[in-house]
Amino acid sequence: MKIHAWQISKPGGPEALEWSEREIEPQANDVLVRHTAIGVNFIDTYFRKGLYPAPLPIGIGAEGAGIVEAVGSGVTEFSVGDRVGYCGGTPGSYSEARFIDEASLVRLPDAINEEVSAACLLKGLTVAYLIFKTFPLNASHTALFHAAAGGVGLIFCQWAKSLGVRIIGTAGSEEKAALAYENGCDEVILYREQDVARRVRELTDGRGVDVAYDAVGKDTFEGTLGSLAPRGLFVSFGNASGPPPAVNALDLMSRGSLFFTRTSLMHYTSTRAELLALSRKLFEAIEHGTVKIHINHRYRLADAPQVHRDLEARRTTGSVIMVP
Numbered sequence: 001m002k003i004h005a006w007q008i009s010k011p012g013g014p015e016a017l018e019w020s021e022r023e024i025e026p027q028a029n030d031v032l033v034r035h036t037a038i039g040v041n042f043i044d045t046y047f048r049k050g051l052y053p054a055p056l057p058i059g060i061g062a063e064g065a066g067i068v069e070a071v072g073s074g075v076t077e078f079s080v081g082d083r084v085g086y087c088g089g090t091p092g093s094y095s096e097a098r099f100i101d102e103a104s105l106v107r108l109p110d111a112i113n114e115e116v117s118a119a120c121l122l123k124g125l126t127v128a129y130l131i132f133k134t135f136p137l138n139a140s141h142t143a144l145f146h147a148a149a150g151g152v153g154l155i156f157c158q159w160a161k162s163l164g165v166r167i168i169g170t171a172g173s174e175e176k177a178a179l180a181y182e183n184g185c186d187e188v189i190l191y192r193e194q195d196v197a198r199r200v201r202e203l204t205d206g207r208g209v210d211v212a213y214d215a216v217g218k219d220t221f222e223g224t225l226g227s228l229a230p231r232g233l234f235v236s237f238g239n240a241s242g243p244p245p246a247v248n249a250l251d252l253m254s255r256g257s258l259f260f261t262r263t264s265l266m267h268y269t270s271t272r273a274e275l276l277a278l279s280r281k282l283f284e285a286i287e288h289g290t291v292k293i294h295i296n297h298r299y300r301l302a303d304a305p306q307v308h309r310d311l312e313a314r315r316t317t318g319s320v321i322m323v324p
């Protein structure tokens, strides 16, 4: 079957995205999903740039939602007409339709429409593992979260707030700071103007935070390290400004026996049971109103290069989706 999709045959800027037509041979466990919404995530830019190397040419896009149009002979859980969402697996969601292994799919409950799924599954599952698995948060904790007005950020702020966590966010502009406050931040540091570590110390009576979430990477690494309380945890989970430097073990000791982890959603959803359990938690949080998904930007699938330009120029807040 012929599939129309954005792909990359050579890493580069947004212009490296090519609209292509490819012949795909489905496997027995594959489901054909006709996309009605496509999630845009910062990780897509890492694949495009070659920061996350992959055999080329490769499709692009980690997240999608839509309707099952056909199922392979080995598919057991899904039937034609099901509404599904997915994230992760082989990139390829920037497409009108795609084949994907049924093990990656999640059935959508009635309350979750496909646009919401595309806007929240990857980002929301990330928040779910960060706050329930990596470091189980509770009301005794103070947390630092960088880029709090971003896609992952707005979900984190609302969900962590509902657990009683004191949240110190960072943001790149006054407008983004206002959005971070509205979504649960107790304090917001304008990190392009202010010294993050110094401000965090002021806000915590010199103690620092119990846990710091840093997906900005290169530009924030030092400030994050300097913001932690003794025995605090540094959670590095992204590279929006470039990859962070190597961690110096002796530095972790001298700053107060700190912990450091570099996480990936893949390792927190490596079994089907984990994927389904975290998805259920996320969908319930949305259904109960604990978390509201902000779809702040909708684009056409044809505009994928512009979407990447806007994302990388820090022009977006909350979730970004594309519609075929």
Ligand code: NDP
Binding pocket: 040, 041, 042, 043, 122, 123, 126, 147, 148, 149, 150, 151, 152, 153, 170, 171, 172, 173, 176, 215, 216, 219, 237, 238, 239, 240, 241, 242, 263, 264, 265, 266, 311, 312, 313, 314, 315, 316, 317, 318
């Ligand atoms: P966002 O919507 O948060 O966009 C990224 C934000 O990072 C920007 O809006 C900007 O906010 C901030 N930023 C800081 N420096 C830069 C820079 N130099 N260039 C561009 N942006 C910058 O994206 P997502 O919600 O999709 O993802 C957030 C982060 O989480 C990403 O780093 C992503 O890779 C990571 N992630 C990691 C996962 C994991 O499991 N490891 C899973 C999901 C996401 P501002 O203007 O406020 O500075």
